[in-house]
Every structure is written in C-alpha cells, then in structure tokens.
Amino acid sequence: MQDWEKLENICKQCGNCDLCRTRHNVVFGVGVKDADVLFVGEGPGEQEDLQGEPFVGAAGKLLDEMLCIIDLDRKKNCYIANIVKCRPPGNRDPKEEEQDACIGYLHQQVALIKPKIIVCLGRIAATKLIRPDYRITREHGQWECRDGVWMTAVYHPSALLRDASKRPETFHDLLSLREKIRELNAKM
C-alpha cells in the first residue's frame, strides 16, 4: 500500500485549485482499500471539511443507513470518495475547473482499489464519471459496464433528505446494487 500512502500524501498537500485556500482538511476518502464497491459523491461539506472524512454529516448518516440495508459498511466492505477532495465554500457545486483539477486523484484511487462496481452518488458524480449529459432523474439505477467496471448512479443522500418521495426509487436501486454484487461475486 506504499502507492496509496504516496497518493494520499500528495493529495493532502494539493494546491491544484483555489479550494485549497479555504479548506480545513483534504477529504481523501474512507473505507476498505481493495473493496469491490466504490461510492463517489460530489465534494466535502462543512462537517467533512472539519473532520477530514467523507459523508459524516446528515447526508452521511443517511448514506450509512442506506448501505446497511444491503450489508455494506464503510469499515468492512466498500470505499467512499468524492469527485473533489476539498470543500466548495458554502456547499456550492464544484466548478468544472475544480473537478478537472481533482479528478486525477480519483482516477488513481480507482486504479489502486480496482473496484468491480462504481456507484455515483448524485448528478455531479454521474455527469463526471458516466456521461456529461447524464440525467439522474431518468437514468438512476441503470447499469453500464465500462472497461470491465459496472457503473450506476443513485440519488445523492442530500437529495433524499430534501425530498423523501425519492426514497422508494432509491430503495429499488439499492436492491439492484445488491443483485449486481451477488451476480459479480463481489467481496462483502
């Protein structure tokens, strides 16, 4: 895991974009470094910036509950990262140039983790990782295999906190994820 430590150290000193000026912590990621399932969110919020870990605020609590439904756990069998590793001030969407400045770290994380499945959490991750014109409302829960990696997107947990009517569809998407994990014999 020497490469991992090297990557994490470089990332933690990153000055590739202006987000480095306002961050408290670089939020590199959390979880099992050879997990078969990788979740990718958008970028750290206030709590994540303060604690240095992804999804530890209200949305994170809901994410952990969602994962628990299908026997996933950040401490046991999955990895969680973000498109941008530093908090966009005021929780605005990360700008295209910030995403471009940061995405190399995620690509290197993917190369080291070698997940079988990548689950995009919300529109920003889906448009960056699946397709620029990805429509989360229409396409969430659908699967496509890219270079041997199965990709899908679900609603972002923050969207589910704002709009509970999206939860049944997300439950359905989680069951589909569990099916895909079984189908691929992914590590649990």
Ligand code: URA
């Ligand atoms: N929202 C995200 O997209 N990522 C986090 O780490 C926290 C909230």
